[in-house]
Amino acid sequence: MVDIIIAEHAGFCFGVKRAVKLAEESLKESQGKVYTLGPIIHNPQEVNRLKNLGVFPSQGEEFKEGDTVIIRSHGIPPEKEEALRKKGLKVIDATCPYVKAVHEAVCQLTREGYFVVLVGEKNHPEVIGTLGYLRACNGKGIVVETLEDIGEALKHERVGIVAQTTQNEEFFKEVVGEIALWVKEVKVINTICNATSLRQESVKKLAPEVDVMIIIGGKNSGNTRRLYYISKELNPNTYHIETAEELQPEWFRGVKRVGISAGASTPDWIIEQVKSRIQEICEGQLVSS
């Protein structure tokens, strides 16, 4: 018998669960069509499930007055939200409360006179949204994605540092330590979401204890890729899949223990499908051997 263990913290975080729930609820009260501004999460399967319910991802070209538009958990710049409202759309803000906390943090640091460093991925929607809030409160700052980006910050005497909520902790630590060495005063508001680190810690714990690790999540999801890298380093038999269909029987030959984790945007129903499919594969191998 194969042992299949799902990591203690895996899959949807609080913010994504909340956004999906808000999207489902918005269907009841909507007059026009219901859209999400961009795919609600980095998960094509869940996006499809919602599409079948009547929630369509869109970049906004087809929005008409009276339609409902859901701001996904990543958030958007305030001027963009304003523009949606001006078009006569009903806006449902499903921005994750932890992301809202980053928006508030950059403005608090600005009010306190700090030059802002946002540690994160320059093209990530959350970062683009946060930069919008920084602009709106007349703050000055930069995004630091690699250590080479910190130069501009070192010209300032007082630097305030925050992070994209899904930021890797080791890199954040590196950036904070480095900047603190070079400028007079640093204030750090640690906005890294607990969910990410708990998920990463669970993978670190589980990966060395199993024969094979399966990481489920969108191929374009940064936090899933990081789970994959963390796991791969501790267990070379780590595979990154989006759905149960990608599971290969040869991964499980002679395997006794399988670990599963999943990125922030993977719904529970996909984790369960993967678990069932692994069980089937392993039982089939038992029968055929």
Next chain:
Amino acid sequence: MVDIIIAEHAGFCFGVKRAVKLAEESLKESQGKVYTLGPIIHNPQEVNRLKNLGVFPSQGEEFKEGDTVIIRSHGIPPEKEEALRKKGLKVIDATCPYVKAVHEAVCQLTREGYFVVLVGEKNHPEVIGTLGYLRACNGKGIVVETLEDIGEALKHERVGIVAQTTQNEEFFKEVVGEIALWVKEVKVINTICNATSLRQESVKKLAPEVDVMIIIGGKNSGNTRRLYYISKELNPNTYHIETAEELQPEWFRGVKRVGISAGASTPDWIIEQVKSRIQEICEGQLVSS
């Protein structure tokens, strides 16, 4: 001919130069005897030079009303200073202005509601002095000398971090990064003195370019030992001496380039003595060979 290069930044820092000057000047105006509370610097030779001028190191047993007592650059706890004044002593405060800045920083952080982390050596006089100022302003905090010391700080949501002025930068960076990961908010006031890092950088630059490195400074001086460790890692032919007498001729056999650096408490006249002695040794070897 041997090439002897003195590191760009070596020896007395601003604070020590200032303290020695204040001690010398105090002789002119003193009524009673002139003391320093403990040796004015980690350098027995310079302490002796001052003794010959009339400035005596003391722990205070023999102080009499009307005597002059000089607080050395490390600083002391305010209650101790108060006690000296109450004894009717003339107190000359030669505390380094950069150390005063640490005293102010821990109280500023306290007023702002932070639990204070002072990165430094627990038994260092500067640290003991700073802790006195922290107590005096009703602050709470700890000294972090190794990473294992940070536990207490992690129980607090808001942590303010400062450093002993002669703190090693890499360790400071490590502590700041680590604490920033675990608590909600961190404020760092970087109180590491530039002199230390400039001296360390100069050694890093010079050590790999010479055949032998000589580090001059008190054997009980922390900042000198760090210069020695930094140099030794880049150049195994590194020697730590206190005076020219310790130089061994065999260190210089066949040597073309010699580098010299010195800790914060080494006066220029000792550096010059060491340079002359090396020159003599090398010329002697040329003659004898």
